[in-house]
Amino acid sequence: MIALGWVVAIGLPLSVIVGVIVWPERMPKDRTVWGIRERIEREDTGRMKPDASREY
Numbered sequence: 078m079i080a081l082g083w084v085v086a087i088g089l090p091l092s093v094i095v096g097v098i099v100w101p102e103r104m105p106k107d108r109t110v111w112g113i114r115e116r117i118e119r120e121d122t123g124r125m126k127p128d129a130s131r132e133y
Contacts, residue, residue, distance in 0.1 A: 106112050 107116065
């Protein structure tokens with residue numbers, strides 16, 4: 078029973094730390110292939126896409 082307590086007390090935090098280190102970080106949308114392509118196309122055509130965060 079004591080061994081189970083040690084496993085929970087040490088193993089659970091250790092597994093969380095390993096998971097945080099190994100888990101991949103989400104890539105911002107403007108850094109994806111599609112985001113970069115869209116930005117280049119907007120620069121080439123000279124048109125600006127409306128910003129979703131602003132009200133028009």
